[in-house]
Amino acid sequence: EIVLTQSPGTLSLSPGERATLSCRASQSVSSSYLAWYQQKPGQAPRLLIYGASSRATGIPDRFSGSGSGTDFTLTISRLEPEDFAVYYCQQYGGSPPYTFGQGTKLEIK
Amino acid sequence: EVQLVESGGGLVQPGGSLRLSCAASGFTFSTYDMHWVRQVTGKGLEWVSAIDTAGKTYYPDSVKGRFTISRENAKNSLYLQMNSLRAGDTAVYYCAREVFYGDWYFDLWGRGTLVTVSS
Numbered sequence: 472e473i474v475l476t477q478s479p480g481t482l483s484l485s486p487g488e489r490a491t492l493s494c495r496a497s498q499s500v501s502s503s504y505l506a507w508y509q510q511k512p513g514q515a516p517r518l519l520i521y522g523a524s525s526r527a528t529g530i531p532d533r534f535s536g537s538g539s540g541t542d543f544t545l546t547i548s549r550l551e552p553e554d555f556a557v558y559y560c561q562q563y564g565g566s567p568p569y570t571f572g573q574g575t576k577l578e579i580k
Numbered sequence: 581e582v583q584l585v586e587s588g589g590g591l592v593q594p595g596g597s598l599r600l601s602c603a604a605s606g607f608t609f610s611t612y613d614m615h616w617v618r619q620v621t622g623k624g625l626e627w628v629s630a631i632d633t634a635g636k637t638y639y640p641d642s643v644k645g646r647f648t649i650s651r652e653n654a655k656n657s658l659y660l661q662m663n664s665l666r667a668g669d670t671a672v673y674y675c676a677r678e679v680f681y682g683d684w685y686f687d688l689w690g691r692g693t694l695v696t697v698s699s
Contacts, residue, residue: 506685508625515674515689516617516625522683559625563684567638569615571625 473498473564477572483580490547492575494560499540504563507536507545510574511556519558520545547577555579582606582688584675589693596665596697602658602675602690610653613678615686616660618671618695628673629660643669665697 474497484490494505502523508516518527520536523543533548547554560572588600600616616628629649630638637649648661658675673695677688 503682504684508686510625515691516686517689518685518687521679521685521687525683527685527687561625561686563680567627567630568640569627569630571627574624 472568473500473562473570475560475562475570475572477558477560477575479575480573481576481578483578484550485580486550486552488550490545490550490554490577492545492547492558492577494538494543494545494572496541496543496562498564500543500562500564502539504565505536505538505543506561508559508561509554509556510559516559550577552579584677584688584690586673586675586690586693589673589695591696591698592665593699594666594697597661597663598665598695600660600662600673600675600693600695602660604656604658604677607677607688609651609656609658613680614649614651614658615676615678616647616649616658617674617676617686617689618669619674619692620671626671630678631658662695665695667697669695670697671695 476495478493505523507520510516524536535546557574559574585603613632615630631649646664650659672692674692675690676686679687
Protein backbone atom coordinates (compact mmCIF):
# COMPACT_ATOMS: atom_id res chain seq x y z
CA GLU A 472 0.00 0.00 0.00
CA ILE A 473 1.29 3.43 -0.96
CA VAL A 474 1.32 5.87 1.94
CA LEU A 475 1.06 9.59 1.28
CA THR A 476 2.58 11.96 3.82
CA GLN A 477 1.61 15.61 3.65
CA SER A 478 3.58 18.44 5.19
CA PRO A 479 3.27 20.64 7.03
CA GLY A 480 0.29 19.52 9.09
CA THR A 481 -0.74 23.13 9.55
CA LEU A 482 0.40 26.16 7.59
CA SER A 483 -0.27 29.65 8.96
CA LEU A 484 -0.09 32.41 6.37
CA SER A 485 -1.65 35.75 5.58
CA PRO A 486 -3.78 36.67 2.57
CA GLY A 487 -1.56 37.66 -0.31
CA GLU A 488 1.23 35.29 0.68
CA ARG A 489 2.39 32.23 -1.23
CA ALA A 490 1.54 28.75 0.07
CA THR A 491 3.55 25.62 -0.68
CA LEU A 492 2.09 22.27 0.37
CA SER A 493 3.97 18.99 0.05
CA CYS A 494 2.79 15.44 -0.59
CA ARG A 495 5.37 12.66 -0.41
CA ALA A 496 4.61 9.07 -1.47
CA SER A 497 6.19 5.96 0.06
CA GLN A 498 6.84 4.67 -3.46
CA SER A 499 6.72 6.12 -6.92
CA VAL A 500 3.31 7.28 -8.17
CA SER A 501 2.43 8.02 -11.76
CA SER A 502 1.85 11.74 -12.19
CA SER A 503 -1.36 10.86 -14.03
CA TYR A 504 -2.71 9.33 -10.84
CA LEU A 505 -2.03 12.11 -8.32
CA ALA A 506 -4.82 14.53 -7.41
CA TRP A 507 -5.34 17.36 -4.93
CA TYR A 508 -8.59 18.33 -3.19
CA GLN A 509 -9.72 21.28 -1.12
CA GLN A 510 -12.18 20.86 1.74
CA LYS A 511 -13.87 23.61 3.69
CA PRO A 512 -15.72 23.02 6.98
CA GLY A 513 -19.04 21.27 6.49
CA GLN A 514 -18.44 20.72 2.80
CA ALA A 515 -17.44 17.81 0.61
CA PRO A 516 -13.96 17.71 -0.89
CA ARG A 517 -13.56 19.61 -4.16
CA LEU A 518 -11.19 18.55 -6.92
CA LEU A 519 -8.46 21.13 -7.50
CA ILE A 520 -5.67 19.44 -9.43
CA TYR A 521 -5.48 16.16 -11.34
CA GLY A 522 -2.64 14.55 -13.22
CA ALA A 523 -0.36 16.26 -10.68
CA SER A 524 -0.49 19.57 -12.55
CA SER A 525 -3.80 20.07 -14.40
CA ARG A 526 -6.33 22.43 -12.87
CA ALA A 527 -9.91 21.17 -12.62
CA THR A 528 -12.70 23.12 -14.24
CA GLY A 529 -13.28 26.49 -12.61
CA ILE A 530 -10.15 26.43 -10.45
CA PRO A 531 -8.33 29.78 -10.45
CA ASP A 532 -4.86 29.92 -11.95
CA ARG A 533 -3.32 30.91 -8.62
CA PHE A 534 -3.49 27.16 -7.86
CA SER A 535 -0.79 25.04 -9.44
CA GLY A 536 0.52 21.53 -8.99
CA SER A 537 3.89 20.03 -9.75
CA GLY A 538 6.10 17.07 -9.03
CA SER A 539 6.77 13.53 -10.06
CA GLY A 540 7.80 10.17 -8.66
CA THR A 541 7.45 10.45 -4.90
CA ASP A 542 7.37 14.22 -4.38
CA PHE A 543 4.45 16.44 -5.32
CA THR A 544 3.64 20.05 -4.51
CA LEU A 545 0.53 22.20 -4.47
CA THR A 546 1.26 25.92 -4.71
CA ILE A 547 -1.15 28.78 -4.17
CA SER A 548 0.59 31.81 -5.58
CA ARG A 549 -1.28 34.56 -3.75
CA LEU A 550 -3.69 33.53 -1.00
CA GLU A 551 -7.25 34.78 -1.08
CA PRO A 552 -9.46 34.63 2.05
CA GLU A 553 -11.48 31.78 0.53
CA ASP A 554 -8.38 29.60 0.13
CA PHE A 555 -8.05 28.88 3.84
CA ALA A 556 -9.15 25.26 4.10
CA VAL A 557 -7.78 21.73 4.37
CA TYR A 558 -5.97 20.25 1.38
CA TYR A 559 -5.57 16.55 0.61
CA CYS A 560 -3.53 14.69 -1.94
CA GLN A 561 -4.71 11.32 -3.26
CA GLN A 562 -3.13 8.61 -5.36
CA TYR A 563 -4.06 5.61 -7.42
CA GLY A 564 -1.22 3.11 -7.64
CA GLY A 565 -2.78 0.84 -10.24
CA SER A 566 -4.77 -1.15 -7.70
CA PRO A 567 -6.65 -0.42 -4.47
CA PRO A 568 -6.43 0.98 -1.89
CA TYR A 569 -6.86 4.51 -3.15
CA THR A 570 -5.07 6.39 -0.43
CA PHE A 571 -5.28 9.99 0.73
CA GLY A 572 -2.69 12.00 2.57
CA GLN A 573 -3.58 13.06 6.09
CA GLY A 574 -4.21 16.64 4.99
CA THR A 575 -2.66 20.07 5.42
CA LYS A 576 -4.69 22.72 7.19
CA LEU A 577 -4.09 26.17 5.75
CA GLU A 578 -5.06 28.73 8.35
CA ILE A 579 -5.05 32.49 8.52
CA LYS A 580 -2.11 33.91 10.43
CA GLU B 581 -27.82 19.30 -12.69
CA VAL B 582 -24.92 16.91 -12.24
CA GLN B 583 -24.99 15.76 -8.64
CA LEU B 584 -24.74 12.97 -6.11
CA VAL B 585 -27.02 12.88 -3.08
CA GLU B 586 -26.41 10.51 -0.19
CA SER B 587 -29.04 9.31 2.25
CA GLY B 588 -29.60 6.62 4.85
CA GLY B 589 -27.29 7.75 7.61
CA GLY B 590 -28.32 7.81 11.24
CA LEU B 591 -27.76 6.39 14.69
CA VAL B 592 -27.15 2.65 14.98
CA GLN B 593 -26.00 0.46 17.85
CA PRO B 594 -22.68 -1.37 17.79
CA GLY B 595 -23.08 -4.61 15.91
CA GLY B 596 -25.98 -3.22 13.93
CA SER B 597 -26.48 -2.65 10.22
CA LEU B 598 -27.23 0.30 8.00
CA ARG B 599 -27.68 0.78 4.27
CA LEU B 600 -26.56 3.99 2.63
CA SER B 601 -27.81 5.17 -0.75
CA CYS B 602 -26.38 7.62 -3.26
CA ALA B 603 -28.66 9.00 -5.97
CA ALA B 604 -26.91 10.16 -9.12
CA SER B 605 -28.37 12.62 -11.60
CA GLY B 606 -27.34 14.65 -14.61
CA PHE B 607 -24.91 12.12 -16.06
CA THR B 608 -24.79 8.56 -17.40
CA PHE B 609 -24.29 6.76 -14.11
CA SER B 610 -23.69 3.34 -15.64
CA THR B 611 -20.51 4.48 -17.38
CA TYR B 612 -18.63 5.52 -14.24
CA ASP B 613 -16.81 3.63 -11.51
CA MET B 614 -18.08 4.81 -8.14
CA HIS B 615 -16.67 5.02 -4.62
CA TRP B 616 -17.53 5.55 -0.99
CA VAL B 617 -15.18 7.66 1.12
CA ARG B 618 -15.62 8.41 4.81
CA GLN B 619 -14.39 11.06 7.19
CA VAL B 620 -14.38 10.93 10.96
CA THR B 621 -15.22 14.34 12.38
CA GLY B 622 -12.07 16.46 12.44
CA LYS B 623 -9.99 13.78 10.71
CA GLY B 624 -8.89 12.95 7.20
CA LEU B 625 -10.45 11.13 4.27
CA GLU B 626 -10.53 7.33 4.13
CA TRP B 627 -11.45 5.35 1.04
CA VAL B 628 -14.09 2.75 1.95
CA SER B 629 -15.13 0.92 -1.21
CA ALA B 630 -15.32 1.00 -4.99
CA ILE B 631 -17.39 -0.61 -7.70
CA ASP B 632 -16.54 -0.57 -11.37
CA THR B 633 -18.91 -0.46 -14.30
CA ALA B 634 -18.90 -4.25 -14.54
CA GLY B 635 -19.86 -4.61 -10.88
CA LYS B 636 -16.47 -5.68 -9.59
CA THR B 637 -15.93 -4.47 -6.04
CA TYR B 638 -12.95 -3.39 -3.96
CA TYR B 639 -12.47 -2.75 -0.24
CA PRO B 640 -9.72 -1.82 2.18
CA ASP B 641 -8.94 -4.33 4.93
CA SER B 642 -10.67 -2.12 7.52
CA VAL B 643 -14.15 -2.87 6.11
CA LYS B 644 -13.65 -6.04 4.07
CA GLY B 645 -16.19 -8.68 5.04
CA ARG B 646 -18.44 -6.13 6.80
CA PHE B 647 -19.32 -3.63 4.06
CA THR B 648 -20.80 -4.36 0.64
CA ILE B 649 -20.96 -1.84 -2.18
CA SER B 650 -23.49 -2.32 -4.96
CA ARG B 651 -25.13 -0.36 -7.73
CA GLU B 652 -28.43 -0.34 -9.57
CA ASN B 653 -27.88 1.38 -12.89
CA ALA B 654 -31.57 1.38 -13.81
CA LYS B 655 -32.18 3.56 -10.75
CA ASN B 656 -28.96 5.59 -11.05
CA SER B 657 -28.15 4.52 -7.52
CA LEU B 658 -25.16 3.42 -5.50
CA TYR B 659 -25.44 1.60 -2.18
CA LEU B 660 -23.30 0.70 0.81
CA GLN B 661 -24.53 -2.08 3.07
CA MET B 662 -22.73 -1.83 6.39
CA ASN B 663 -22.90 -4.73 8.85
CA SER B 664 -21.26 -5.45 12.20
CA LEU B 665 -20.82 -1.74 12.75
CA ARG B 666 -18.30 -0.48 15.27
CA ALA B 667 -17.78 2.83 17.02
CA GLY B 668 -14.83 3.44 14.71
CA ASP B 669 -17.18 3.43 11.71
CA THR B 670 -18.76 6.67 12.95
CA ALA B 671 -18.13 9.18 10.19
CA VAL B 672 -19.60 11.19 7.36
CA TYR B 673 -19.86 8.95 4.31
CA TYR B 674 -19.45 10.47 0.87
CA CYS B 675 -20.09 8.91 -2.51
CA ALA B 676 -17.79 10.01 -5.29
CA ARG B 677 -17.49 9.58 -9.03
CA GLU B 678 -14.23 8.38 -10.54
CA VAL B 679 -12.83 9.64 -13.80
CA PHE B 680 -10.18 7.48 -15.42
CA TYR B 681 -9.39 8.76 -18.86
CA GLY B 682 -5.64 9.02 -19.04
CA ASP B 683 -5.62 10.81 -15.71
CA TRP B 684 -7.41 9.47 -12.65
CA TYR B 685 -9.33 11.41 -10.03
CA PHE B 686 -12.65 11.84 -8.20
CA ASP B 687 -14.40 14.74 -9.89
CA LEU B 688 -17.83 14.73 -8.27
CA TRP B 689 -18.73 14.27 -4.62
CA GLY B 690 -21.98 14.21 -2.71
CA ARG B 691 -22.52 16.26 0.42
CA GLY B 692 -22.29 13.22 2.66
CA THR B 693 -24.46 11.42 5.19
CA LEU B 694 -23.56 11.01 8.86
CA VAL B 695 -23.39 7.56 10.42
CA THR B 696 -23.15 7.38 14.20
CA VAL B 697 -22.46 4.04 15.86
CA SER B 698 -23.25 4.29 19.55
CA SER B 699 -25.23 2.57 22.28
